[in-house]
Amino acid sequence: MKLYSPAVIAALKDKHNFKISKNLGQNFLTDQNIIDKIIDGAQIGEKDLVIEIGPGMGVLTAAAASRAARVIAIEIDQHLIPILSETLKEYNNIEIIHGDILKQNLNEIIKQTGMDHVKIIGNLPYYITTPVIMKILEEKTQAQSITIMMQKEVAQRLNASPGTKAYGAITVAINYYCTVHHIADVHRSVFFPKPNVDSQVLRLDIRKSTPVDLIDEKVFFACIKAGFGQRRKTLLNALTGVNGLGKERIHDALQRASIDPARRAETLDLNEFATLANSICEMS
Numbered sequence: 001m002k003l004y005s006p007a008v009i010a011a012l013k014d015k016h017n018f019k020i021s022k023n024l025g026q027n028f029l030t031d032q033n034i035i036d037k038i039i040d041g042a043q044i045g046e047k048d049l050v051i052e053i054g055p056g057m058g059v060l061t062a063a064a065a066s067r068a069a070r071v072i073a074i075e076i077d078q079h080l081i082p083i084l085s086e087t088l089k090e091y092n093n094i095e096i097i098h099g100d101i102l103k104q105n106l107n108e109i110i111k112q113t114g115m116d117h118v119k120i121i122g123n124l125p126y127y128i129t130t131p132v133i134m135k136i137l138e139e140k141t142q143a144q145s146i147t148i149m150m151q152k153e154v155a156q157r158l159n160a161s162p163g164t165k166a167y168g169a170i171t172v173a174i175n176y177y178c179t180v181h182h183i184a185d186v187h188r189s190v191f192f193p194k195p196n197v198d199s200q201v202l203r204l205d206i207r208k209s210t211p212v213d214l215i216d217e218k219v220f221f222a223c224i225k226a227g228f229g230q231r232r233k234t235l236l237n238a239l240t241g242v243n244g245l246g247k248e249r250i251h252d253a254l255q256r257a258s259i260d261p262a263r264r265a266e267t268l269d270l271n272e273f274a275t276l277a278n279s280i281c282e283m284s
């Protein structure tokens with residue numbers, strides 16, 4: 001069964017009386033070339049456990065199962081579960097969990113498999129891209145990488161350089177946890193139904209150790225949040241109050257970190273944010 005064929009998707013839809021949900025971001029992939037790029041880009045091998053977010057009708061799930069030892073796919077829409085049972089019936093290494101990815105304990109799911117080569121993949125609804133990625137990273141999920149199709153503008157934010165408009169708090173946070181690799185540009189025409197935006201696939205390789213030494217991770221994230229929360233303000237004004245420090249002490253902390261207090265957050269790279277956060281800790 002060619003799961004990426006719009007005719008097959010339409011037939012499955014009719015047979016199961018399935019209604020495509022816009023609210024759940026259901027845009028199904030209809031291009032084998034893009035499916036191959038995602039699976040190749042995710043570097044899936046025969047020892048791997050693949051966790052897929054939002055399998056839909058199973059097009060990526062089947063492709064992953066052909067390469068991996070085991071696939072666990074988590075789908076929120078109960079109406080897709082009988083469709084997945086039909087489309088994936090020839091595979092004996094796939095398990096479907098009906099549930100919301102944001103409510104899953106992924107480390108527990110991984111632990112129960114006893115497997116330690118773990119790759120996460122997904123063609124995600126655009127509105128949950130950032131919460132899903134941050135959940136995986138903040139919970140220190142025991143996976144090597146996350147390969148995800150996302151709205152092009154979101155991908156550009158994750159992959160932005162300091163000083164650009166797309167560079168923001170999420171860019172610094174992602175770079176703290178991961179190295180970012182561009183896998184593919186994806187035109188909106190390869191989905192059914194067609195969304196209003198183009199997409200990009202990124203692979204985020206989760207770092208084994210953090211790239212900067214921090215005295216207190218919470219202060220580092222507080223600096224990023226405060227700095228970009230008011231990105232037009234100078235760092236001196238935006239950061240006043242972080243870790244309970246008044247303007248004068250923030251000024252001293254910036255000088256100690258060799259950062260001009262008149263700069264704005266969008267000009268600081270990851271190392272400068274780390275130096276600044278440590279300087280604030282030392283002044284506190």
Ligand code: SAM
Pocket residue numbers: 024025026027028029053054055056057058059060074075076077080099100101102122123124125128
């Ligand atoms: N992987 C399929 C494909 O590429 O054709 C479907 C992709 S579609 C863009 C997103 C899928 O994620 C849908 O099947 C949708 O029901 C599912 N989904 C949406 N929100 C979810 C959530 N919170 N947890 C798990 N799955 C979710």
